[in-house]
Amino acid sequence: MAISSAELPRKKSLPRSRRFFRLIGSLFDPRAWAHVAKIVNYYNYSHVVPLRSVTFDGERNVSPDAVFQNGERIRIGENARIGSRCHFWAGPAHGRIVIGKHALFGPEVLITAASYRYNDGSPVTEQAMDEADVIVGDDVWVATRAVLLPGTVLGDGTIVGAGAMVRGEFPAMSILAGSPARIVGERRTSGLKN
Structure with missing residues (x-):
């Protein structure tokens, strides 16, 4: 038995007056303000404070929602661009992240210089x-x-393709893709600008 489109469920919209009262209610809800405080705290410890200790070789070109951990062990080269929601996690003791000049990072890239052991208990x-x-x-x-x-x-x-999982050493001009990443091509260019 086929169901007609008239019988299918539809999303109901709230009337304008109900949306207005919902807005007013949220302004006086202490839970909303507590959540705002948590967001500000997260932004401060994940972006503002660690970004002060990151070494930049040139102008900062960092999205305001990028996240850094152990910034004192991160060096970002001249004209590098860090995209939205990127996470750069240097190691807690000595693992460094070193980015060359003119590097480009798309949204949501994760770089980590440390990982938990898993067979120690x-x-x-x-x-x-x-x-x-x-x-x-x-x-x-x-x-x-x-x-x-x-x-x-x-x-x-x-070049590292979208969604690639990269571990290991790769030669200049490689094009990487996959999980785990492997060389799928070679970049051809007339030369790098300085």
Whole structure:
């Protein structure tokens, strides 16, 4: 038996007066203001404070919603561009993130220089971390939602495809894709600008 479109459920819109009273109610709801305080706190400890300790070789070109951890071990090269909701997590002890000049990071890229060990007991959050530097060369493009894991080294001119999971060392001008990432091509250009 077929159902006609008239019988299918539809989303109901609230009348304008109900939406207005919902707005007024939210302005006086202490839970909403407590949530605003939590968001400001998160923004402060994940962006504002660590960004002060990141070393920039040139002008800052960082999206206002990018997240940094252990900024004192992060160096960002001249004219590098950090996209929206990127996460740069240097290691808690020594794992560094070093970004070359003219690098471009799409939205939601994650770079981490540390990861939890998982065979040392439980809970995993109380285990030691393995750390290794992440080095990104000059003129590298890392596309949306790519993940660079500890120990990754990307040669100059490398392109990392969207959603790639990268670990290891890759030569200059490589084009990487997949999870785990592998070389799928080679970039051809007349040369890098200085």
